[in-house]
Amino acid sequence: MSLRPLENTRIDFAEKSDADLMAEVADGDHASFTELMARYKTPLFRFILRYVGARSEAEDLLQDVFISVFSKAASYDPAWKPTTWIYRIALNKCRDYGRKQRLRKFVSITRPDNEDEPGSYTPEPVDLGPNVEDIVARRQEISRLSAAIDALPHKMRSALVLHTIEGRSQIECSEILGVSRKSVEMLVYRARKTLRDKLGYQP
Template structure:
């Protein structure tokens, strides 16, 4: 069954169909949220919120569109909501977000994802992706990391496919420059 078939069944009240959607899309949604938020725990919370919101709003899903596109739009909105709340807290408390600081504390245990591949290089790349301006980061993560088409990425972000192409190009150039010259 396609995601869209499962979404239609879910909208009719079939909870196992929605569970199947969650199983299919939780990893790509998590990777997207992780790269967008820069924090594994926050990304996990964002994905949970996105799936809860999707379940509650299945009646508003347009079956003529891909379900994954709709879900990624919800996930992106949840990431943006959390970023806004964090900025408000920082403004009022004049300090780094306590949740963020606690998550960044040195626990002495390496992050399992950083143990994969080249570890430090992967962590540095992730940090550089997280430091991209929001518009570039979203387009880059969706198109280059999650490998959505330009059309799908454009639909998720509400921009033109040409804008996606330009943002991904600019993100790659920015990342290349930062990785080649980290002190710049």
């Protein structure tokens, strides 16, 4: 199934909510599906990329997410927020990916979203002056942090990415993860504590 945006579409979707679009997608409306993709493509890709850490895999998983959104639209329950439902699909895809193979290096949270994938990242030229040791130490620290996040259990990593990195509220995280707000708070706390303990950071 090719998920390419429909060309020359002249429908005005400005007045339509995500829920409206989901209802139309459930009826097989391709134009509404294209609009839904346009709204979610960037944030979903960013989330998936930060979870799996490799651009090519993230692109494939994003494709899989939208295929599932379209194929399962008829079973979508309007009681759910479209955002929650779609992110749950994405989260399950990431979890399944993690079960099949060891996740690649986690994307550094300090890197811009439009950088190349980690394996081909080339740092910007720097002045190799008196601070070169500090620069090298910082890059090594980022690498250690990335590896430590990569090793976190699924739910802890998911909560950390959604809440701390993506900046989503505890309520939204709880809906996506299917746990209570208190559980989200605890998962993020445990994730941070695990990172501190593993990396030797002081509270």
